Amino acid sequence: MKFSEIKSCYIGPEVSPEQFIPEHFFLFLAKGKMDYFDGSKHYTLHPGEYCIVRKNNLARYNKQKENNYFEKVIILFDETFLRSFEEKHSVIFNEFESKNAVFKLDKNFFIDNFIQSLQPYFEISGRINDSFSDLKREELLLILLKQNPELSGIFFDFNAPGKINxxxxxxxxxxxxxxxxxxxxxxxxxxxxxxxxxxxxxxxxxxxxxxxxxxxxxxxxxxxxxxxxxxxxxxxxxxxxxxxxxxxxxxxxxxxxxxx
CATH class of the missing domain: 1.10.10.60 (Homeodomain-like)
Incomplete structure (x- = not known):
């Protein structure tokens, strides 16, 4: 199965579509092009690429269709899910130095295979069946932390933003x-x-x-x-x-x- 065959889907609780990012999410782009702007830096995502978008940031995106198609996979890591995951897996916290809103991930065999594994669970609505939603989120988070241990400093920092300039x-x-x-x-x-x-x-x-x-x-x-x-x-x-x-x-x- 090719990435071009992946359909748009959304895994996790609903969040309002605004320029404030209330929860972390993983984004995979299957078709089209997406540009992100976080106030100081622009990011571009092409088909087959993926990134983490961090909560408590401001970001705006522009999407461009490819042959009249734009398809993506968004997997939300809300705080309730992350706290449960942290307790279950005894996560080791690592500091994450970058403050950027978007963290692009290097191409990875395990993540690519995970994306392909979602196909059987798609429903007509474009969502993953609720029976498998948390299991698939947990699977992806385990992969991300295995490949990028420093991401624990993003996902498991539950503090509210501190006072800044x-x-x-x-x-x-x-x-x-x-x-x-x-x-x-x-x-x-x-x-x-x-x-x-x-x-x-x-x-x-x-x-x-x-x-x-x-x-x-x-x-x-x-x-x-x-x-x-x-x-x-x-x-x-x-x-x-x-x-x-x-x-x-x-x-x-x-x-x-x-x-x-």
Whole structure:
């Protein structure tokens, strides 16, 4: 069986499709192309490649079809599952130095064979039968830890994000369309502490500053890089073009199409 015959499937609990990553997951790409952006670095996944996407990070992805197909396998490692696994297997914790949101894995015979082994368990819905879901997740995690022992430092670190440099974090991640609560959590602060610290640093509210900062970047991209509004509004955290255009005109006094 070839990788091209693998169909899209999802193993593990459902998570909301947002730019905040609440749980670790393994991603295998069968068909198409996927680009990830974590605020500072771009990652590209091609057919037959796989990676770990780490929780408590912000990331945005863009998918491209291949011959009108885009198929992937996502296996979620939620905290409940990981705590149970850790207790069962007496995991040895290793420090993991990299803080990147995406960790690409080298091609591996055992992982390739594991992907192929999923085929008999696919249901019409694209999910793995619940009777086998946890067994297959456990099998994959054992393989990953055998081949990359340092991954224990990712999977079994259950601590909430610690307090970090707020100014540096916001300047890196202002393009992500997530709630203020998420930004507060990721900087290791309560919502009230986040707003207080934010005011002291930026002399502004988070919501107002985010819109202003995104629009400043939009103006730069259109004027200096000759980008079109339709090409940038999503990447800058705006949900639709009309909202972007309205906010832009309110900020600068002229529409995006009038930028010279």
């Amino acid at each position: 707020l100014q540096e974090f916001m300047q890196k991640n202002y393009k992500f369309n997530v709630s203020i609560d998420r930004f507060a959590y990721l900087t290791g602060r309560s919502l009230s502490s986040f707003k207080k610290d934010f005011k002291e640093i930026f002399n502004d509210t988070p919501s107002h500053w985010l819109v202003k900062r995104r629009l400043e970047e939009a103006h730069f991209l259109m004027k200096e890089k000759l980008k079109k509004p339709n090409d940038i509004y999503i990447d800058l955290g705006f949900e639709d073009l009309s909202h972007f255009s309205f906010a832009f005109k309110k900020q600068f006094g002229f529409s995006p199409s009038e930028v010279r």
